Amino acid sequence: xxxxxxxxxxxxxxxxxxxxxxxxxxxxxxxxxxxxxxxxxxxxxxxxxxxxxxxxxxxxxxxxxxxxxxxxxxxxxxxxxxxxxxxxxxxxxxxxxxxxxxxxxxxxxxxxxxxxxxxxxxxxxxxxxxxxxxxxxxxxxxxxxxxxxxxxxxxxxxxxxxxxxxxxxxxxxxxxxxxxxxxxxxxxxxxxxxxxxxxxxxxxxxxxxxxxxxxxxxxxxxxxxxxxxxxxxxxxxxxxxxxxxxxxxxxxxxxxxxxxxxxxxxxxxxxxxxxxxxxxxxxxxxxxxxxxxxxxxxxxxxxxxxxxxxxxxxxxxxxxxxxxxxxxxxxxxxxxxxxxxxxxxxxxxxxxxxxxxxxxxxxxxxxxxxxxxxxxxxxxxxxxxxxxxxxxxxxxxxxxxxxxxxxxxxxxxxxxxxxxxxxxxxxxxxxxxxxxxxxxxxxxxxxxxxxxxxx
Numbered sequence: 001x002x003x004x005x006x007x008x009x010x011x012x013x014x015x016x017x018x019x020x021x022x023x024x025x026x027x028x029x030x031x032x033x034x035x036x037x038x039x040x041x042x043x044x045x046x047x048x049x050x051x052x053x054x055x056x057x058x059x060x061x062x063x064x065x066x067x068x069x070x071x072x073x074x075x076x077x078x079x080x081x082x083x084x085x086x087x088x089x090x091x092x093x094x095x096x097x098x099x100x101x102x103x104x105x106x107x108x109x110x111x112x113x114x115x116x117x118x119x120x121x122x123x124x125x126x127x128x129x130x131x132x133x134x135x136x137x138x139x140x141x142x143x144x145x146x147x148x149x150x151x152x153x154x155x156x157x158x159x160x161x162x163x164x165x166x167x168x169x170x171x172x173x174x175x176x177x178x179x180x181x182x183x184x185x186x187x188x189x190x191x192x193x194x195x196x197x198x199x200x201x202x203x204x205x206x207x208x209x210x211x212x213x214x215x216x217x218x219x220x221x222x223x224x225x226x227x228x229x230x231x232x233x234x235x236x237x238x239x240x241x242x243x244x245x246x247x248x249x250x251x252x253x254x255x256x257x258x259x260x261x262x263x264x265x266x267x268x269x270x271x272x273x274x275x276x277x278x279x280x281x282x283x284x285x286x287x288x289x290x291x292x293x294x295x296x297x298x299x300x301x302x303x304x305x306x307x308x309x310x311x312x313x314x315x316x317x318x319x320x321x322x323x324x325x326x327x328x329x330x331x332x333x334x335x336x337x338x339x340x341x342x343x344x345x346x347x348x349x350x351x352x353x354x355x356x357x358x359x360x361x362x363x364x365x366x367x368x369x370x371x372x373x374x375x376x377x378x379x380x381x382x383x384x385x386x387x388x389x390x391x392x393x394x395x396x397x398x399x400x401x402x403x404x405x406x407x408x409x410x411x412x413x414x415x416x417x418x419x420x421x422x423x424x425x426x427x428x429x430x431x432x433x434x435x436x437x438x439x440x441x442x443x444x445x446x447x448x449x450x451x452x453x454x455x
Contacts, residue, residue, distance in 0.1 A: 168247055199238035388435070399437050
C-alpha cells in the first residue's frame, strides 16, 4: 500500500508528471494500472473551473496539496509587496514603477537590443513628444498599465475587455459594441475529436469570452491561478485580430487586482506568460488541449510567477533598506507611522503589536482594544493571513481594525473603508461571520456584525 501511495505522490505532489513521463520512469508503456491509481489520487484535488474547450469538453484543474501550499505562500508575499509599496515615498515609487515597466517591455519587445533603455524610460515617463513608430505599441501598453493600476474595476465584463483592447491598440475608450476577430485562423474543421485548434472559430468567440468572464468571478479558486488560466484561455481562443497578448496580460492583472491584491497585481510579470511563443509553450498548449488537464500549464507558469514575486519582494526590500539607511545617515528620527514597513519576522512582529495584543502562535488574535496605529494593524494583517490563508487581504485588514469587543460593525463600513462594491462587502462580512470572527444579528432592519473573542 505504501508503494502505491508513494508512486501517486511521486508523480503528483513531487512532480506533476504526464503519462508519457511515467512510462519513461518505468521504462515501459504498460503502466495503465499505475496511471489509473495516479489519476484517482489526483481526482481528490480536482476543482471544477467551469471552462470548456472549443469542442465543449470541460477543462480540469488539480490543486495538489503541494501546489496549494506554494500558492498560499506566494500570495502572502504579494500581500507584503502591496503593503510595502504603499509605504514608499513618491519618488521611490516612481523608480520602482520604472524598473517594473522595463521588465514588461523586455517581454513584449522580445529583448530587442536595438531599443535603448533610455528610450524605454522616456516611454514610461511620457516625457517626449515623438518617438519611432515601432515603439508605439509599447507606449500604448505602458499608458494602459498606468491607467488600470490606478483605476480598479469592481466588475469584469465584456465592456471592460473591450476598453482594455481599445487602450492597448492606442484608441480611446468608447461605450460601443466589442469588435471581435472576423477572420478564421487555420480553423477549417469544427468540433473534430482530438483536433488541435490554433484559435476559436469566429462564431464561438462571444460565448467563450462570456465563459471566461464567469470563470474570473469564481471565488473557489486562487486569483493567481485564475490570472494564469485566463492568459491560457485568451491565447487559446484569440478573440481579437491582434494584441491578444497585451489584453491577456492586462486582464490577468485586473483579475488579481479585483481580488484584493490592488496595485501589487500590476507588478507581476504576466507578460512573460502571454508573450511566451517558445516551442515548449506551444507543446504545453497542445498537451492541455489533448488531455484537458490545465494543471500542466498552471504549474509551469506558476514557477515563473513564483520567481518573479521573489524578485519583486527583494527589490522593494532594497528600497526600504535604502530609505532606512538614508534616515540613519541624516540622523532624522521619524514618527512611527512614517517609518517604512519592515519585513516582518518572528521578533519584530511582536515589537509591532502592543504587548497586550500579543497572543500564542496557535491562535489568531486575543481580545482587541481600540486605537491601534497603522503599523500595528499592518502587522496584524500579515499575521492573520499567515494563520488563516483563506482570508482575503481586505477581510483581514477590516477585521484587524474593526474588532473591538462590544462594538458593532456594518456592511456599509466595510464598503466605505475597504473601497469595494456593496455586494463584495456583504459577502466578505458574511464570510467572516461564517468563519467565527463575528456574530451576525439584525438590529433595526439591518445586519450588524459583533466581534467574537478569539482565545
